[in-house]
Amino acid sequence: GEDVEQSLFLSVREGDSSVINCTYTDSSSTYLYWYKQEPGAGLQLLTYIFSNMDMKQDQRLTVLLNKKDKHLSLRIADTQTGDSAIYFCAESPSFYYGNNRLAFGKGNQVVVIP
């Protein structure tokens, strides 16, 4: 089954880098995602990585994927106050079958201190 695990809380100073980690269980997931949720707002896709990649860089975001350990991380460089939010990793175990259903972790709350 799908079971995505994340640690819960991270406090970081503005300008520093922040790293959020996640472990997942379904090795058949085609894509792995990072979603951002700000207070009172819907979930928004931040970035994603295809399962045959090890790393993806997208401006201030770096995603690392370790398939052997089923470990996914998100690094945010030069963290800004607008990055304060809850971050969810998600896997797509049924994507291959045409179902984009996602299994989400519990989320990491990131608080950026000015």
Place this chain on the structure above:
Amino acid sequence: GAGVSQTPSNKVTEKGKYVELRCDPISGHTALYWYRQSLGQGPEFLIYFQGTGAADDSGLPNDRFFAVRPEGSVSTLKIQRTERGDSAVYLCASSRGSGLAGNTGELFFGEGSRLTVL
């Protein structure tokens, strides 16, 4: 509008009552998903529609929950005999259909309907 629209944004009801939550997806998106998010948790999958049909309803917790999408666009999530444990934010998401070139599976979420059962 350009995004996924959900109504009502807030609903307070009494235990045992019937509730309907509505989702209007992004125009042209054939796939529609319902999730439930309890306080301090990540979204939990409920049901997936491809067009008018429920392609995957394995996440519905019991037979009090039902969803329809009669014309392949707007969807309604229906909850009968509500219980206090149903209190949560119900999220709707839509995406381009599967099998399309360049489809990365991105889901576009609405802001949710917060349901409180007293």
